[in-house]
Amino acid sequence: MIGLGLIGGSVMRAASAAGRATWGATASTTDAEAARAAGFTVEASVDDALRRADEEDALIVLAVPLTALAEVLRSVSAYAPGCRLTDVISVKGAVSEAVRKINPYARYVGGHPMAGTSRSGWSAGSAELFRDAAWVVTTEDDSDQEVWTEVVQLALACGAHVVPASASAHDDAVARISHLPHLLAAVLASVGASGGPLSLALAAGAFGDGTRVAGSRPELVQAMCEGNRAALLDAVDDALGRLGAARGSLASTGGLAATVNAGHLARRELEQHRSGTRHAVKVDLEARDALTNLRDLGNKGGRLTALDGTVAIVQML
Amino acid sequence: MIGLGLIGGSVMRAASAAGRATWGATASTTDAEAARAAGFTVEASVDDALRRADEEDALIVLAVPLTALAEVLRSVSAYAPGCRLTDVISVKGAVSEAVRKINPYARYVGGHPMAGTSRSGWSAGSAELFRDAAWVVTTEDDSDQEVWTEVVQLALACGAHVVPASASAHDDAVARISHLPHLLAAVLASVGASGGPLSLALAAGAFGDGTRVAGSRPELVQAMCEGNRAALLDAVDDALGRLGAARGSLASTGGLAATVNAGHLARRELEQHRSGTRHAVKVDLEARDALTNLRDLGNKGGRLTALDGTVAIVQML
Numbered sequence: 001m002i003g004l005g006l007i008g009g010s011v012m013r014a015a016s017a018a019g020r021a022t023w024g025a026t027a028s029t030t031d032a033e034a035a036r037a038a039g040f041t042v043e044a045s046v047d048d049a050l051r052r053a054d055e056e057d058a059l060i061v062l063a064v065p066l067t068a069l070a071e072v073l074r075s076v077s078a079y080a081p082g083c084r085l086t087d088v089i090s091v092k093g094a095v096s097e098a099v100r101k102i103n104p105y106a107r108y109v110g111g112h113p114m115a116g117t118s119r120s121g122w123s124a125g126s127a128e129l130f131r132d133a134a135w136v137v138t139t140e141d142d143s144d145q146e147v148w149t150e151v152v153q154l155a156l157a158c159g160a161h162v163v164p165a166s167a168s169a170h171d172d173a174v175a176r177i178s179h180l181p182h183l184l185a186a187v188l189a190s191v192g193a194s195g196g197p198l199s200l201a202l203a204a205g206a207f208g209d210g211t212r213v214a215g216s217r218p219e220l221v222q223a224m225c226e227g228n229r230a231a232l233l234d235a236v237d238d239a240l241g242r243l244g245a246a247r248g249s250l251a252s253t254g255g256l257a258a259t260v261n262a263g264h265l266a267r268r269e270l271e272q273h274r275s276g277t278r279h280a281v282k283v284d285l286e287a288r289d290a291l292t293n294l295r296d297l298g299n300k301g302g303r304l305t306a307l308d309g310t311v312a313i314v315q316m317l
Numbered sequence: 318m319i320g321l322g323l324i325g326g327s328v329m330r331a332a333s334a335a336g337r338a339t340w341g342a343t344a345s346t347t348d349a350e351a352a353r354a355a356g357f358t359v360e361a362s363v364d365d366a367l368r369r370a371d372e373e374d375a376l377i378v379l380a381v382p383l384t385a386l387a388e389v390l391r392s393v394s395a396y397a398p399g400c401r402l403t404d405v406i407s408v409k410g411a412v413s414e415a416v417r418k419i420n421p422y423a424r425y426v427g428g429h430p431m432a433g434t435s436r437s438g439w440s441a442g443s444a445e446l447f448r449d450a451a452w453v454v455t456t457e458d459d460s461d462q463e464v465w466t467e468v469v470q471l472a473l474a475c476g477a478h479v480v481p482a483s484a485s486a487h488d489d490a491v492a493r494i495s496h497l498p499h500l501l502a503a504v505l506a507s508v509g510a511s512g513g514p515l516s517l518a519l520a521a522g523a524f525g526d527g528t529r530v531a532g533s534r535p536e537l538v539q540a541m542c543e544g545n546r547a548a549l550l551d552a553v554d555d556a557l558g559r560l561g562a563a564r565g566s567l568a569s570t571g572g573l574a575a576t577v578n579a580g581h582l583a584r585r586e587l588e589q590h591r592s593g594t595r596h597a598v599k600v601d602l603e604a605r606d607a608l609t610n611l612r613d614l615g616n617k618g619g620r621l622t623a624l625d626g627t628v629a630i631v632q633m634l
Contacts, residue, residue, distance in 0.1 A: 114521040173516040181523035186580020187559045193583035197618030199490040200590040204431040206498035206530045213523045214584035222577045236564045242504045260539045263503020266510035267531035273517040301514030
């Protein structure tokens with residue numbers, strides 16, 4: 001584990017709880033001390049942790065901010081170039097591009113567990129953070145299937161289910177359901193606070209819910225959103241278009257039915273997606289185009305919940 | 318109580334629990350039957366309930382949707398024109414305009430408890446819904462102080478604290494912290510769902526929080542937002558401007574620091590407003606300009622938490 005913040009620290013706890021040998025390193029003295037105090041192995045430096053990964057043929061998991069990635073990838077190149085490599089960073093296109101550039105021969109498959117809190121650092125983590133969460137494992141036509149399977153096994157061991165997706169489909173989706181919500185929360189918080197103390201005095205559930213993620217550490221939110229620039233621009237344009245249409249309708253006819261009804265139906269879609277009955281589909285990993293088929297199932301909302309030998313079990317709605 | 322949905326039904330429960338004699342009426346057979354089954358008095362019709370209010374010199378509380386208000390006000394005019402009158406509807410300018418037009422001699426002071434859930438109807442209510450919530454009582458220079466005091470007493474009896482505010486300041490504030498959040502939630506839900514099943518599969522806390530109020534009954538959201546058109550247009554324009562600026566910055570320099578940092582500071586302002594230490598200020602209700610002074614304190618974030626004889630206790634940050 002390189003990086004022992006909220007996500008990295010939680011992966012280390014969950015993987016250890018699942019019986020795996022783990023060790024880590026972090027640039028944060030606070031996180032390193034807290035992890036050691038909790039009984040985990042933290043090497044003296046990132047380079048040391050990577051040297052040990054090379055010796056023990058470990059799976060390296062990068063859990064550093066996107067802004068620190070290039071430097072860590074250069075260390076991987078220097079000390080553990082042959083190791084299997086994954087990450088838990090919240091954008092996938094930018095990470096795979098950096099890997100391609102800095103470690104062109106890396107055996108890399110990306111990952112992204114969809115879990116978090118508005119708090120950060122080792123102390124905010126938990127072995128249960130990923131329980132029943134989605135964990136995207138990037139799935140391209142030419143992905144290294146051995147590394148892919150190992151990353152899937154790690155995600156399942158942490159209690160998550162796996163959503164196979166291409167890096168670009170992942171980035172489009174998270175722009176809509178993670179990065180845009182962070183921007184809208186920031187905008188909403190600013191509009192509310194600019195109404196002065198009376199506005200804050202009247203703020204109740206709708207404002208509290210709508211601004212909650214604006215409480216997250218701003219440098220992390222900024223790095224995450226800026227790292228997904230192209231996809232986020234599309235999502236922001238979609239939101240601007242819809243909000244502008246609502247504005248036009250409110251100003252002209254005074255009506256908001258279209259906006260409100262569409263939003264209500266969309267929210268119900270989310271609820272149905274979460275609570276709907278699913279049936280299992282089996283995919284033979286030794287079959288031709290297995291990864292392509294799995295990615296198609298992921299695109300349709302499928303969840304890979306188990307590996308049974310060389311068969312992946314995917315739960316479909 | 319005219320109207321026994323989520324809010325009206327909760328006011329009836331809370332006022333009864335505080336020892337007040339209450340009776341109600343509603344156009345909803347479902348709500349009427351549920352309220353009667355719970356041991357509350359529900360008259361056969363709105364007109365009957367208003368006739369009884371006239372006989373017993375009651376305080377009439379209107380808890381009907383804005384779209385049903387005009388009809389109810391005509392009944393008030395016909396059967397209980399001299400009664401003290403308040404409401405718990407979520408906009409105040411439109412209600413006081415309707416009262417001025419339909420019941421020009423009404424002894425009316427408006428109210429708005431800032432509480433709710435995404436569910437609705439009598440069965441969703443509770444005597445505890447207003448515990449520690451803000452309850453705006455409209456406070457104009459010419460408000461009828463006797464009725465004002467009665468409405469304040471009702472709000473306090475329901476467990477709320479009172480925020481004195483003019484109808485127009487109230488409407489500006491709720492456009493920012495209630496109606497805009499509902500519109501943004503609708504827009505966000507639509508942008509997310511238009512990303513297809515993969516987007517819904519990856520939706521976690523940020524999207525769940527940001528779209529929660531899109532689950533509210535759309536006809537209620539629509540009526541509430543449309544009823545506050547002018548103020549909501551201003552709030553939407555503010556949001557469009559800020560989101561457009563973020564878009565421009567992301568497209569040009571790629572930076573989102575200004576948006577994200579401003580949102581984070583605003584969210585912290587909200588948290589500080591909620592948890593900050595307060596000190597009591599006393600306002601003599603018999604003094605000249607008492608209501609004007611109370612409204613000024615409300616504008617500064619003050620909460621009226623008790624009436625001690627003719628002295629109002631206001632908690633200031």
